[in-house]
Amino acid sequence: MEQTVKLSTRKKPFRPFKRRTPYLFLAPFMIFFLVFMVYPIVYALVISFSKWQGGSFQFAGLFQYSQLFQDSIFWQSLVNVLIVLVIQVPIMLILASIFAALLNSKRLKFKSIFQLGFFLPLLIDSVAYSLTFSFIFAENGLVNDLLGLVGIHPINWLLNPFWAKIAIIVAITWHWTGYNIVILLGGLQSIPDEIYEAAKMDGAGSFRQWFSITLPMLRPLLILESVLSIIGTIQLFTEPFVITGGGPGNSTLSPVLYLYQVGFQQFNFSYASAIAYALAIIIAVFSFLQFRLTRGGGRDA
Amino acid sequence: MKSGKLTLTGITVLSTTVVATLGMAGISSAKQDTTQPVTLTLMSWNVAEATLQKDATLYHKLHPNVNFKFVTIDSPTNTYTKLNAELAAGVGVPDIVSIESSQSESFISKFPNSFLNLTSRVASLKKDFTSYKWGALTGTNNQIYGIPWDTGSSLLFYRKDMFKAAGINPNSIHTWSQYIAAGKKLTAHFKGKVKMTAGAINDEAMLKMLMNEQGTFFFNQKGQITLNSPAGVRAVNLLKQMYSSGIIKQVPVGTDWNDIISAFVNNQIATVPFGVWYVGTLETSAPTQSGKWAVMPLPAFTANGSHSANLGGSNLFISAKTQHPNTAYDFAKFAMTNTNALNVSMSYGIFPSYVPYFKSPMITESLKFFGGQKVFQIAANLAKNITPENHTGDYTTALPFIRTALYNALTNQQSVTAALNTAAQKIAQVTNRQIVK
Incomplete structure (x- = not known):
């Protein structure tokens, strides 16, 4: 028991490093993907439920979609x-x-x-x-x-x-x-x-x-x-x-x-x-x- | 005591020195403000941009520390597309930008915090500009966000040589029905190779002039919808008559501005009804036609109807985010009021709305291109009877519906009244504005 615990504690510091490497390589893509794809997609969804009034977006529920339906x-x-x-x-x-x-x-x-x-x-x-x-x-x-x-x-x-x-x-x-x-x-x-x-x-x-x-x-x-x-x-x-x-x-x-x-x-x-x-x-x-x-x-x- | 007095004196001396130093620092920093190199970014479209570039050169001579960077766009529409994206993003907005009166209120209402509030700065200038220009620059909070530039007093530009060849006496054209009759005669004479004018079937420019001539517009002064008023129906009926009589050379909507230019350059049209600002476009695009052109007031609806209408006219706006609000305002004021700067505007046919300038000899000048006619004097006289148009902050929202109505009415898909009523209802629905019964 004791030995195995010791072994696992010894191994631990290496693991995150091993796991981090692929993420580091992926990071440039992921950052671009998040900033230029995910963020605009989510933000567009948010503002589609809003109305631009007085210089800022105000929540407007399904107003835009009901307009769209009649357009x-x-x-x-x-x-x-x-x-x-x-x-x-x-x-x-x-x-x-x-x-x-x-x-x-x-x-x-x-x-x-x-x-x-x-x-x-x-x-x-x-x-x-x-x-x-x-x-x-x-x-x-x-x-x-x-x-x-x-x-x-x-x-x-x-x-x-x-x-x-x-x-x-x-x-x-x-x-x-x-x-x-x-x-x-x-x-x-x-x-x-x-x-x-x-x-x-x-x-x-x-x-x-x-x-x-x-x-x-x-x-x-x-x-x-x-x-x-x-x-x-x-x-x-x-x-x-x-x-x-x-x-x-x-x-x-x-x-x-x-x-x-x-x-x-x-x-x-x-x-x-x-x-x-x-x-x-x-x-x-x-x-x-x-x-x-x-x-x-x-x-x- | 002595020592105490000394200390007091010492303190006084010290404080005086401090105040003096501070004062000097104040002066020197103020001086720095005007001598430090300043770069202003300016965005505008073709002829307007050319004017502002020359104004900038004049201004640079007086203030060598101020330099300019220009963003030249090929048309007002594309300028707004770019500006709109920049305002929404909040980055890259130019320090100074020109916006037509028709779009000004839309920009102010959509971006109320993006333009520099000029209310106190222009207070002393207010009386010096044609009064109706201010409406488009005022937000719903009664604050002013722009400086007026030019007016669009409309004229009928026509080819003297073509009229003569077709046996048309220009002095006999007072009403639009006489204009159509002359157009039929001209088209017949040239066997359809020359038309009376050119336009895109759903372009709103003619409708704006025809409604404004009757003392109204798409909206009234209270901001209610008057598109489907009797004046609107009369205007579209007239347009329908013009298109069906075959006197108009139709061009596609996307390229209409350039297509009209190529039509007159290639001698395919005999008249252009537009704002006085078209002088510059005619002169620069068809220099070989100098002396062949002339102007007359727009035809009226009735024998004693009004000949005055406004079309277009621009203004300068300053970004609220500019690093140099004072310099930017000072330049804008210079470009809009300085005699030399306004002379530059006039050389491009841009007719200022700054009233003190109306005494300038440039206004009464005879233009060689127009056979020596005093074109600007004629425009100035017509401008006196222009009814101000209210574009409202919903102009850009209303425009697609108006264009659809024009297209449906002029291609006989809907009756004129039905098309205008549909558009008015759609506009009312989207903008919550009332329709005038």
Whole structure:
């Protein structure tokens, strides 16, 4: 008994030191994480239950959330991104699958040049490419010039609620398709050739192979991509901010752009925080769905 | 006794010396205050910033110890975004910042402790400025937080050459319906290549002028909502008529300021209805159009209606956290009242609200760019009949609803009355303000 006690007392001074080392290494990250992530997240939650009055935050209960519920502009911004994602995400994923399959083809030469070409848009800063698209879709811009060559009357892209959404969709698609191609390409290359060979032996054509082998094998990846794209689209900001300013009317206003306007143009941080939390909940729901769906995909594979 | 007297004298001498030393110390520290190097940070936007930079050079010549650091922002909106973040964080606030009258009360009400209280300092200056400028600088506690800069007496800037080519006599335009008729004639003559003016469909600038011309605004002097008053409905109906007659070149809302500039630079529009401060923008953006431009009062609603309206106008505010409140105030006062400084303002078309300056020969000067017209004299005469607008501390909160109403009314999604009523109700709901029945 006595000996063991002695032993343990002897060991004790070393233990905290041993335990401290990993924490010391983690400290720089943890400090940044606490100061720049945890603190703002908690503080935003606190002020979303308050009202800015006379130079300080006053507790206001669920006032901001009840305002949010009745705010037609917020609901419109949600509908806007829903329209964008319902149209844009399928188009982008179909394009990505087609291009990934083409890039994976054994008959294709200069593969890396094509891969680079599709991936490059992603490396361009979103403000820079958005500015470029605002010029491309301007009244006297490139798109209208090209349409003019074919004899189509110029379209007022940024002044019409319908065409403004299309302009945003085209811009996002251009920017993000390459990213999805690269992920799918990885998936395609991991499909063993033997499966295709066996299918060929059974007399399946390339279309049959595509639908019966490639697509099912890519399913988990496609689900992952679609969920990531949905979350990304809900958080849309730079493109409408730079290309349309949320207009015309509020037809391209996204929830995050609205949050920015409320916070930094109307100086209403409490309400902006409430919008942020409402969005966080919506995104959490989609993430939950992602979890369920990808697990389903995994089981199939 | 002797020794005692001596000691007393000694004490007296000593204390005198001490007092003298202290006094000298006092003097020298006061002197140091004005000779010690002082750096003031100043934030403003394009033309206003350019003016303040020249003012700073003038001020530096008189007070070589004062240096300036400038934060130049491309537009008022972006200035407010940056300022707002700095005020909320409480760090990085510039010593001096310019804020338009429309936003001033919003800033004072949202950040009542962030700006230097100038009430006692400006007491003697109060009578020297156009009286309506002070309302926007006064908080709900009746304290004053800013110094007035310019007024936005509005004018109709127009292209003489284009009017002549289209056979329009500018003297025949007195009312807005005559303006629209002239616009149709002009658009037809140039086969749509030239429009009467340019604007974003939900931009509030025209609505502000049209309501102010009728002696009212979004809010009345009591702070009640008058957006959906008969004057408001008349104004939006007129705008609707203008847009549907095809005389306006539409531009996207985010870039409207720059798009209007590129429209007149590229000879795509024949008129611009804006505040007198647009003189500087016209002159600097289209120097080759010198002599082709002229001004006239804004058209009125009726034959004998008012032609006077205000649009914009700025002020200077000082941060409550500045290290040098006295120097900052002294510079702000210099820039807003000194004749040489105000001459700089005028050279950029920024029309001061400092009344003693109105006797300056600069006011009656003929401007070459406008074919020798006495533009500032015309603006000054119109300014006499301007009804003060009350922006209230809720202007920035109300603006999105007003823009939505404009868009819905002008794109026929709602009737004019319905759109304005909806906006008024929303504003009332959020701000707890009354709607005037």
